[in-house]
Amino acid sequence: MSSPDNAAGAPGRPADEDRVRSVDEHLADVLRHLTPLEPIELQLLDAQGCVLVEDVTVPVALPPFDNSSMDGYAVRTADVAHATADDPVVLKVIGDVAAGDGDLPAVGPGEAARIMTGAPLPPGAQAVVPVEWTDGGLGAGPVTAMRAHSADPAGATGQVHVYRPADTGAHVRQRGSDVPAGELALAAGTRLGPPQIALLAAIGRSRVLVRPRPRVVVISTGSELVQPGEALGPGRIHDANSFALAAAAREAGAIAYRVGAIADDPATLRSTVEDQLIRADIVVTSGGVSVGAYDVVKEALSSVEATQWGDSDDEDEEPAKNADRAAEPSATPDERPRTGTMEFRKLAMQPGKPQGFGLVGADRTPLFALPGNPVSSYVSFELFVRPAIRTLMGLEPVRREAVTARCAEPIAHSPRGRRQFLRGHYDGDQVTPVGGAGSHLVKALAHANALIVVPEDVTEVAAGEPVEVLPLG
Numbered sequence: 129m130s131s132p133d134n135a136a137g138a139p140g141r142p143a144d145e146d147r148v149r150s151v152d153e154h155l156a157d158v159l160r161h162l163t164p165l166e167p168i169e170l171q172l173l174d175a176q177g178c179v180l181v182e183d184v185t186v187p188v189a190l191p192p193f194d195n196s197s198m199d200g201y202a203v204r205t206a207d208v209a210h211a212t213a214d215d216p217v218v219l220k221v222i223g224d225v226a227a228g229d230g231d232l233p234a235v236g237p238g239e240a241a242r243i244m245t246g247a248p249l250p251p252g253a254q255a256v257v258p259v260e261w262t263d264g265g266l267g268a269g270p271v272t273a274m275r276a277h278s279a280d281p282a283g284a285t286g287q288v289h290v291y292r293p294a295d296t297g298a299h300v301r302q303r304g305s306d307v308p309a310g311e312l313a314l315a316a317g318t319r320l321g322p323p324q325i326a327l328l329a330a331i332g333r334s335r336v337l338v339r340p341r342p343r344v345v346v347i348s349t350g351s352e353l354v355q356p357g358e359a360l361g362p363g364r365i366h367d368a369n370s371f372a373l374a375a376a377a378r379e380a381g382a383i384a385y386r387v388g389a390i391a392d393d394p395a396t397l398r399s400t401v402e403d404q405l406i407r408a409d410i411v412v413t414s415g416g417v418s419v420g421a422y423d424v425v426k427e428a429l430s431s432v433e434a435t436q437w438g439d440s441d442d443e444d445e446e447p448a449k450n451a452d453r454a455a456e457p458s459a460t461p462d463e464r465p466r467t468g469t470m471e472f473r474k475l476a477m478q479p480g481k482p483q484g485f486g487l488v489g490a491d492r493t494p495l496f497a498l499p500g501n502p503v504s505s506y507v508s509f510e511l512f513v514r515p516a517i518r519t520l521m522g523l524e525p526v527r528r529e530a531v532t533a534r535c536a537e538p539i540a541h542s543p544r545g546r547r548q549f550l551r552g553h554y555d556g557d558q559v560t561p562v563g564g565a566g567s568h569l570v571k572a573l574a575h576a577n578a579l580i581v582v583p584e585d586v587t588e589v590a591a592g593e594p595v596e597v598l599p600l601g
């Protein structure tokens with residue numbers, strides 16, 4: 129199904145398609161053609177999970193004014209200095225100060241203003257006495273709460289008995305005590321999670337400059353595929369991959385567009401890819417990359433204009449998509465891609481041996497053609513597409529961090545010369561293989577939370593031996 133350009137043994141590219149590459153070589157080849165997306169200004173919630181590309185400073189002190197941290201009474205400290213439970217101080221209540229009030233009563237000697245949490249400290253007051261240290265104006269000993277203003281409007285007037293003293297600044301949140309004006313709130317490079325979004329909102333920012341989430345279009349291929357919810361006919365199976373890959377793209381931080389399943393018809397796939405390029409920063413297909421007679425992705429995408437990205441020595445090519453957005457070019461002239469076709473490769477890994485990658489269309493959109501077996505496509509996504517998404521988002525590290533764990537059960541066989549990614553359950557201490565090596569075992573995948581990595585030169589693992597584990601999720 130290869131195009132004449134890169135068929136095994138074709139002039140200029142001798143048997144290239146048959147050269148088996150390592151996982152690391154493939155990932156490096158992919159990543160050197162990707163650069164982070166151009167920053168854009170987004171509304172705060174749309175920027176969640178994105179990397180900030182500006183230093184954000186605080187325009188106005190936070191909090192912007194001295195305010196009460198308790199519901200109580202704003203007082204002058206000298207007035208309450210000798211207050212005790214047996215000999216309370218009696219103050220005149222001159223009014224209420226609620227959160228949001230701007231017109232504040234001045235508190236003079238012998239006076240108190242009833243104040244609510246978050247309300248500005250009125251002039252003259254130096255401290256807040258919590259309502260629990262008073263009689264709440266009711267004259268019947270300590271209370272546990274104020275009465276609602278609607279039920280007792282007179283509570284804002286009359287007298288209050290105070291049973292304890294309060295030092296200057298007690299229960300008062302000072303202006304700028306969170307962060308003073310002019311200070312750095314968040315540095316460029318910060319990933320925006322809920323707490324960072326809280327800070328941005330608190331200092332009044334409604335929009336921020338970030339690297340956007342990549343838009344990932346997911347297309348599964350195969351005439352056997354039926355959408356979930358629809359009945360299976362003879363020889364048909366449900367399309368698991370477009371859901372798995374769209375979910376994985378979202379989990380990696382991308383915006384996923386699931387196109388669903390395309391039949392094994394090259395013209396349909398080609399036009400679908402071309403149609404989708406307008407909304408894609410990355411295209412991911414599953415299936416149709418092996419050596420069968422209906423391997424539609426290979427057949428179709430060999431004729432979509434793409435950029436050859438491996439082993440190129442052509443210096444006349446244009447840069448990769450978004451390369452103009454990078455501070456520094458990621459590839460030297462000798463490494464840069466040239467216009468040509470998608471490249472399909474064999475990798476020394478299991479699952480995930482057949483892989484395709486190219487930069488397609490006018491914008492040189494990265495296209496990952498992943499193998500169709502459900503576990504193969506998911507593992508391939510983890511190893512190659514997830515790092516690509518993170519690269520476009522400017523996230524570090526791009527790869528999942530590996531840990532070492534004891535393997536609870538033996539692994540009887542792993543293919544020599546291929547890096548195997550077995551599914552496993554990792555409990556933070558040891559890892560237990562889940563299911564076998566078969567790349568159709570979706571249930572085992574669903575019950576695993578990690579990949580067990582068995583190196584190329586290891587063919588068996590004894591129980592209790594240390595193995596490399598990639599925790600997922």
Ligand SMILES: Nc1nc2c(c(=O)[nH]1)N[C@H]1C(S)=C(S)[C@@H](COP(=O)(O)OP(=O)(O)OC[C@H]3O[C@@H](n4cnc5c(N)ncnc54)[C@H](O)[C@@H]3O)O[C@H]1N2
Pocket residue numbers: 348349350352353365366367368369370414415416417418419420423479480481482498499500501502504567
């Ligand atoms: N003669 C050879 N045959 C195969 C080789 C090989 O080297 N020589 N490699 C095998 C390996 S490894 C893989 S992986 C697969 C990859 O094949 P394709 O990418 O062409 O995938 P398909 O043939 O389309 O599908 C494979 C398998 O997965 C099922 N499938 C496909 N799409 C979905 C989906 N969206 N949801 C659920 N299941 C899906 C499909 O029905 C097939 O059973 O090739 C081997 N063959």
Ligand code: MOO
Pocket residue numbers: 477478479480481482499501504505567
């Ligand atoms: O390499 Mo395939 O992805 O083993 O099943």
